Amino acid sequence: MIIWERQHAGNHYQVRTAGASIRLYRNQVFHSQYHGGRLLNGGVWDMLWLPLFFRQPDKPLRVLVLGVGAGAAIKKISDYVPSANITGVDIDKIHLYVARRFVGLDRRRVRLIHADAIDWLQNYNGPSFDLIIDDLFFEHEGEPCRAIAFAANKGRWFRRIKACLTPNGLLIANCVSSREARSLVSGALCSLPSAFSSGYTLREPNYENIICIASRRPLTLADWRDHLASALGQGASPVLSPTQKFRRLA
Numbered sequence: 001m002i003i004w005e006r007q008h009a010g011n012h013y014q015v016r017t018a019g020a021s022i023r024l025y026r027n028q029v030f031h032s033q034y035h036g037g038r039l040l041n042g043g044v045w046d047m048l049w050l051p052l053f054f055r056q057p058d059k060p061l062r063v064l065v066l067g068v069g070a071g072a073a074i075k076k077i078s079d080y081v082p083s084a085n086i087t088g089v090d091i092d093k094i095h096l097y098v099a100r101r102f103v104g105l106d107r108r109r110v111r112l113i114h115a116d117a118i119d120w121l122q123n124y125n126g127p128s129f130d131l132i133i134d135d136l137f138f139e140h141e142g143e144p145c146r147a148i149a150f151a152a153n154k155g156r157w158f159r160r161i162k163a164c165l166t167p168n169g170l171l172i173a174n175c176v177s178s179r180e181a182r183s184l185v186s187g188a189l190c191s192l193p194s195a196f197s198s199g200y201t202l203r204e205p206n207y208e209n210i211i212c213i214a215s216r217r218p219l220t221l222a223d224w225r226d227h228l229a230s231a232l233g234q235g236a237s238p239v240l241s242p243t244q245k246f247r248r249l250a
């Protein structure tokens with residue numbers, strides 16, 4: 001059901017409900033899904049935030065989300081990881097409005113910045129982040145496309161993200177093709193100096209998306225399961241569906 005609609009600057013926006021979920025569409029392309037009544041949003045919007053449990057979430061965690069959309073991933077982090085200090089950047093001020101109004105991102109917990117995230121990160125000189133989620137997408141001919149390829153400008157984007165992470169920092173990136181994922185992973189694991197030493201992908205066969213996770217510190221699935229269980233009081237199996245699979249890359 002459509003509950004809100006707007007035309008702005010040549011774009012068409014819709015907020016719809018599907019059962020208890022809130023969905024954001026721009027130009028008919030599905031950008032976000034948020035379910036407030038349970039732990040999981042469903043699909044790719046969980047695969048974006050659940051890998052943060054590779055880190056111990058009881059320590060203060062500085063989180064940067066590039067691509068806020070309706071704030072589905074940010075809201076779950078803010079609800080389930082009280083130690084998180086979250087900054088979200090999005091180029092679309094209507095999306096930021098939807099995230100505040102319909103998903104209820106709290107101003108005290110989440111700082112939202114209206115900017116082109118590529119320029120913003122190039123110019124950023126504040127404290128490093130423990131976690132950066134790169135989910136920058138726009139739509140082209142009705143399909144979602146990454147706003148910037150990891151291989152662009154000889155890997156400059158990738159190096160910039162790495163420079164803004166703490167030494168133990170974690171990168172979670174949403175890729176829509178195996179080519180993009182391979183390019184990220186080979187950049188992450190092979191680029192010197194201080195290449196990342198550990199990486200996983202997370203996939204759900206019903207979605208095209210491949211979520212890539214990379215870190216300089218070794219990551220283990222045993223840690224992920226332990227941190228998840230202590231933070232959420234849940235084991236891994238009800239959280240990830242049996243079809244969602246982590247694959248170790250290094």
Ligand SMILES: C[S@@+](CC[C@H](N)C(=O)[O-])C[C@H]1O[C@@H](n2cnc3c(N)ncnc32)[C@H](O)[C@@H]1O
Nearest residue numbers: 032067068069071072073090091116117137147
């Ligand atoms: C798939 S949506 C993000 C969904 C979101 N992570 C969530 O959990 O709901 C992609 C977002 O990237 C934003 N975006 C695309 N290019 C951008 C850019 N250059 N700078 C900032 N935001 C950008 C779009 O406006 C859109 O809101």
